[in-house]
Amino acid sequence: MPTFTHGDVSIEVDEDGFMEDPELWNDEIAKALATTEGVDELTEEHWKLVHYLRDYYLKFGIAPMIRKLCKETGFPLKKVYELFPSGPAKGACKVAGLSKPTGCV
Amino acid sequence: MSRQQLRVKDIGRKTDQLVSIDTSRLPKLPYPYEDWEDPPYPEIPEVKRANKNISLDGILNVPVPEPETEAEKEELVAKFLEGLRKLLTSRNNWTFLKPLMLSLDNCVRCNTCSDACPMFEMSGRVEVYRPLFRSEVLRRIIKKHLTPGGRLTAKFTGADIDLNWDTIARLAQLAYRCTLCRRCAQTCPMGVDNGLIAREIRKLFSQELGIVAPELHVEGTVKQLETGSSTGISPTALMDLFEFMEEDLHDRTGLNIKMPFDKPNADILLIHNAGEFLSWPENIEAFALIFEIAGLNWTLSSEMVGYDSVNYGLFYEDIQLARVTLKHAEVAKKLGVKKVVVAECGHAHKAIMAIGDRVWLDESNIPRESCMVTLEDLIMNEKIMIDPERNNFPVTMHDPCNITRSMGIIEPQRRVIKKICPQFREMTPHGVHNYCCGGGSGFAIMQSNNFPNWRFTVPGRKKFAQILNAFTREELDPSRHKYVCAPCSNCKGQIRDLLNYYDAWDRTHIQYGGLVELIVNAMTDVREGFIEWDEFH
Numbered sequence: 001m002p003t004f005t006h007g008d009v010s011i012e013v014d015e016d017g018f019m020e021d022p023e024l025w026n027d028e029i030a031k032a033l034a035t036t037e038g039v040d041e042l043t044e045e046h047w048k049l050v051h052y053l054r055d056y057y058l059k060f061g062i063a064p065m066i067r068k069l070c071k072e073t074g075f076p077l078k079k080v081y082e083l084f085p086s087g088p089a090k091g092a093c094k095v096a097g098l099s100k101p102t103g104c105v
Numbered sequence: 106m107s108r109q110q111l112r113v114k115d116i117g118r119k120t121d122q123l124v125s126i127d128t129s130r131l132p133k134l135p136y137p138y139e140d141w142e143d144p145p146y147p148e149i150p151e152v153k154r155a156n157k158n159i160s161l162d163g164i165l166n167v168p169v170p171e172p173e174t175e176a177e178k179e180e181l182v183a184k185f186l187e188g189l190r191k192l193l194t195s196r197n198n199w200t201f202l203k204p205l206m207l208s209l210d211n212c213v214r215c216n217t218c219s220d221a222c223p224m225f226e227m228s229g230r231v232e233v234y235r236p237l238f239r240s241e242v243l244r245r246i247i248k249k250h251l252t253p254g255g256r257l258t259a260k261f262t263g264a265d266i267d268l269n270w271d272t273i274a275r276l277a278q279l280a281y282r283c284t285l286c287r288r289c290a291q292t293c294p295m296g297v298d299n300g301l302i303a304r305e306i307r308k309l310f311s312q313e314l315g316i317v318a319p320e321l322h323v324e325g326t327v328k329q330l331e332t333g334s335s336t337g338i339s340p341t342a343l344m345d346l347f348e349f350m351e352e353d354l355h356d357r358t359g360l361n362i363k364m365p366f367d368k369p370n371a372d373i374l375l376i377h378n379a380g381e382f383l384s385w386p387e388n389i390e391a392f393a394l395i396f397e398i399a400g401l402n403w404t405l406s407s408e409m410v411g412y413d414s415v416n417y418g419l420f421y422e423d424i425q426l427a428r429v430t431l432k433h434a435e436v437a438k439k440l441g442v443k444k445v446v447v448a449e450c451g452h453a454h455k456a457i458m459a460i461g462d463r464v465w466l467d468e469s470n471i472p473r474e475s476c477m478v479t480l481e482d483l484i485m486n487e488k489i490m491i492d493p494e495r496n497n498f499p500v501t502m503h504d505p506c507n508i509t510r511s512m513g514i515i516e517p518q519r520r521v522i523k524k525i526c527p528q529f530r531e532m533t534p535h536g537v538h539n540y541c542c543g544g545g546s547g548f549a550i551m552q553s554n555n556f557p558n559w560r561f562t563v564p565g566r567k568k569f570a571q572i573l574n575a576f577t578r579e580e581l582d583p584s585r586h587k588y589v590c591a592p593c594s595n596c597k598g599q600i601r602d603l604l605n606y607y608d609a610w611d612r613t614h615i616q617y618g619g620l621v622e623l624i625v626n627a628m629t630d631v632r633e634g635f636i637e638w639d640e641f642h
Contacts, residue, residue: 002152002153015153015553015554016552016553060339060341060342060345061332061337061339061342062336062337062338062339062342062383063383065346065349065382065383065384065386066383066384067349067353067386068349071353100324101336101383102320102324102325102328102335102336102337102550103324103325103328103329103334103335103336103337103379103380103383103413103415103550104335104336104378104379104380104381104384104415104450104549104550104594104595104598105336105380105383105384105550105598
């Protein structure tokens with residue numbers, strides 16, 4: 001299993017760089033994971049998105065549907081891609097410490 | 106090694122990698138992609154390829170182990186042979202033995218299948234992707250190792266093959282280089298089904314050696330049986346999703362539609378692929394709106410597995426296939442519905458309607474129907490009113506292999522789409538002769554390593570070319586709306602990814618989606634503009 005190391009952060013990740021144990025997530029890990037997504041600094045808008053995803057995940061065990069994410073954060077999909085260039089699922093969810101989406105999504 | 110030199114017995118050759126795909130030599134695409142150049146496939150980092158055998162073509166989807174010692178390798182080969190022996194007995198393979206034997210016994214090596222296979226054609230005719238190649242490896246192993254005296258006579262009976270770990274490891278990878286589209290079976294004069302052979306090889310590896318794509322097994326059927334859905338949606342999460350969809354449907358249409366759950370003795374249990382809930386909620390909303398306006402007595406299920414029609418077992422083994430389909434039957438029986446309608450998911454059509462028929466026995470044998478047939482009745486008998494002018498833009502349709510070629514459901518969806526889309530045009534070829542989206546057999550959900558690039562450039566390339574060819578040059582101009590209807594979640598995911606890989610939104614503005622969205626877009630009971638052209642594509 002690959003280990004991802006950045007600064008003081010060292011965590012186990014899956015094939016695609018998603019956290020193996022999402023429960024270990026914290027702000028420092030988010031910052032470290034963001035660097036793998038081409039995001040060097042997490043702005044207030046990044047955090048808003050990350051926290052929304054995180055809260056939804058803790059409540060329901062999955063990532064929210066993209067339409068809901070856009071509606072409830074007020075960010076159009078285009079804006080989500082501006083914040084996380086590889087998109088909501090591959091980028092934002094990874095930084096928020098969610099596990100990789102599965103099934104026909 | 107040059108492609109021409111490669112023979113079946115080379116499958117066991119000691120070499121790091123048997124073939125490699127040169128992306129610069131792939132067949133050209135039509136307008137406006139004549140100058141399109143595919144980037145080389147991404148390198149797989151050492152840490153990911155460690156202890157894995159990717160010696161077929163360097164592409165990594167199914168993780169095949171590479172043991173360190175010869176003893177371990179020999180043990181795996183022995184396990185494979187034992188599994189193969191079981192695969193050929195009715196006691197252990199009552200499900201598929203007969204069609205498997207017919208396919209193993211009757212090939213006359215005419216190679217008609219090769220020209221029908223999009224994998225072989227679009228790879229630039231890479232020898233190992235020939236449908237016959239994989240089947241022939243298996244036939245030779247059987248002839249040489251499971252036939253009395255086979256080893257002595259192998260050289261004279263055409264069973265020339267070396268049985269070593271590389272042979273077996275590459276055969277496993279080969280079983281995951283076929284989308285199980287069965288276009289080869291459609292064309293074979295002898296009725297040989299190379300798709301079934303590939304699927305049975307996957308079964309052997311999964312059930313006997315534990316070698317299987319994680320997306321199908323651990324993250325697929327296992328997760329589905331544990332959490333309720335392959336997507337991980339639990340019954341609690343499901344309710345949150347539907348609450349949102351009802352709101353969303355109201356915002357988009359102005360209509361208040363309540364989505365019914367667990368209604369006992371309803372006429373219809375509608376069962377969706379749960380991937381739709383997360384990625385294409387408009388499809389779920391459209392179904393609900395159509396069924397409600399038509400006044401159908403229908404329900405959804407909130408019971409574990411009852412809200413996810415997925416059954417990836419179809420693609421890789423019988424045990425999980427049976428577990429999931431039994432659960433589907435149990436949910437339908439418990440609700441006391443008159444029939445089950447399978448929504449826009451191709452493999453669920455086949456699993457629930459055809460394959461399930463051997464497991465949904467006695468009082469569980471509740472009638473099952475394709476949504477194409479349900480929708481046809483509503484549209485053709487004018488139970489919902491349509492203004493086709495609202496769909497007056499170019500539309501083409503992709504035929505999901507499991508619905509069309511495997512099930513023979515061809516005309517119902519065509520009668521619907523021809524009635525509601527004045528500018529509908531077919532792809533060439535279509536119906537039972539269609540080409541797979543390139544994401545069949547679970548490929549569309551395999552998103553790791555270099556496999557997506559292979560999926561887009563080899564099997565997906567054929568579909569992408571077909572989509573482009575369905576529109577004129579003028580229509581392909583990005584200023585004009587156009588729509589590819591793909592009434593299957595898996596195909597939709599693949600087409601979304603294809604359009605993205607080929608940068609097709611910016612270059613051509615091709616929108617994709619299902620059939621029910623087109624219906625709602627043209628319904629006179631609904632305000633105009635259900636299909637959103639720009640925000641979500």
